[in-house]
Amino acid sequence: MTSEFRLTVRENLAKAEVRANFYRAMDGLMTRRLDQFPDKVELERLRTQSMAIRANALSKLPELLEQLEANLTRNGIQVHWAETTDQANQIVLGIMQQHNAQSIIKGKSMVSEEMGLNHFLEALGIEALESDLGEFIIQLDHEAPSHIIMPAIHKNRVQIAKLFHEKFPDIPYTEDVDELTQLARRILRDKFYAAPVGLSGVNFMVAETGTLCLVENEGNGRMSTTAPPVHIAVTGIEKVVESLSDVPPLLSILTRSATGQPITTYVNMISSPRKPGEKDGPEEVHLVLLDNGRSNIYSDPELLATLRCIRCGACINHCPVYVRIGGHSYGTVYPGPIGSILEPQKAGLDVHGELTQASTLCGACSEVCPVRIPIPSILNRLRYDGVRKDAANTNTVGSGKRRTLSEAATWKTWAWAATHPALYHTGSKLATRFKGMLPTNLGAWTSVRTAPKLAESTLHERLKALGVDHE
Amino acid sequence: MNMTQQKPDTLYFFGTCLIDLMYPQAGVSAIQLIQRAGVNVIFPPAQTCCGQPAWNSGYRDEARAVARAQIALFPKPIPIVIPSGSCAGMMKAHYPELFKGEADEAQALDVAGRVFELTEFLVDVLQIELQDLGAPIKVAVHTSCSARREMGVADKIESLLGQLSNVERVEHARKPECCGFGGTFAVKEPEISAAMVLDKTTHIRNAGVDRLVSQDGGCLMNISGAMEKQGNAIPSQHIAEFLWERTGGNAS
């Protein structure tokens, strides 16, 4: 049976324009990243250092989260814990209700996507407006992000121009990027002044100082976190680091890996609400810490590496599967290699397990990952969890659920044959002799390839004939 | 680093299941190249498959059973040479994981530590010297992802070809990108695999070469199968066979 994923992939592979958009964009991102790391030795050193920083933080996650909460609280930032996305949404709603807020302006936040916050609020008649340009564009078109850093990367300039013209018919049609950007800025500027609550994501949380670090290029993040009287930051519990000195190396590798920038235009370090006598900044700052399956991932010493992720998107940019099928094919919040390891663990292998299969394990992702997450190894482990008989021995959600009798029987037979050499080799030999009788239509394989051609005789036979030492 | 960088008297050859059935002459050529350099080759006849297909499908018990049967075939402390980055990667990088905590873990680690991918062995250990006797030819090189990233030996095939004076290597677009084979991936996600191999064949065709060479049978089977289906295929060959032919071995 053809899975839903494969059907979506088929559809998206057929969209030539979108595919071209991804190709062009990913090529550009790969080149820009490469240009930022002229010194390979330095790059590898920085990757090792960054991995160590994240691994260290995760190794003491419970303690660091406690310390973080204490320091944030001391700084006047209110901390909320949410085990599920539903709880996180309720917390945001509760804060908004306290302030009778009927709208919220958002900086870019993948965790809010994970929460489905916009839909949740809109269902209650509350406006949630995206202020990141890419997010703004896809919100206009009622789409989900197709990339974690560049949410509208599947659209090209002309498509965006047409979309703007359709949504804002009073404004003259233009394909000029600057004009389009200015248009969005003008619309958003008024919204920022009026919004009672601003929301943002977080890149790193510093336990030692109780600081929230947020990087961005458009200034909308700074606006979202400073202009409205209330700022709500939402993020996952894994984003904590131990000390302030951990931040510069991570920032340096994050922005270079993500967009090929030495540093982003804005680096925000948020350490408290507005203090008495200060002229700007929000009166209240809240942090919502979301678990949503992360502690479960944390409980497995091997899968834990998944949580090192700093969401740079480099694995996505370099993925030969992603560039072809695009972000929407995955049917998840996080696409690409990181999505293929994270989403099946969060939602369960029974829900998104097929994503573990949507990889050739080529390793282009782990080769560039700034925190050295062994993505192919994790995919392999999740494939194992998906089909293992002793599902009770792992915490992975949905483990064992992908095991089918027919596949299990196939591998059993294969293993039996490959451990009985005499029989195996008779079989191989016979296959080469009777290859004319083998099927030439092998379904998926032969739709774009000829059937594998067996040789006239096997290597085993040829070496025997040549008298190679068989010992 | 492998246990020995010195030229051994004798080594084990693991032919791989794919070469056994589809590219046996590549296996023969690899052995002849090694023998010509003065090293004796042992080919344990009971060898079948490294176990990778099951390992990558999540069937670890089955993979381990098959891997265990291979491990038993290499008792002597001599190198094990494999004409495939993918199978070499399986033994070298994944046997240690597969046997973690098993009674025979030490044996698995010992085998893993003695594994060499063929081109790596020819260059680093045998320091083979090649003299090109063939006519001028343009080739494209496809290095498998396992040879490139898991084994880290992408430069070896290039340096071997670099020794051949009449061979011009022509670079193709997106060279380091995966060809879309991925073992069972090609049949589990055939649409994506097809899109990948189509692009790969296009890039190779655009390079205007006479031949495609690779150190992995899986990629060759994928890329050449696609080119044959498209028609007007560029001939492709395993690097071992190509080297043997170019340097005076009797062409098959």
Ligand code: SF4
């Ligand atoms: S897995 Fe690595 S490369 Fe991918 S987004 Fe996370 S940090 Fe970046």
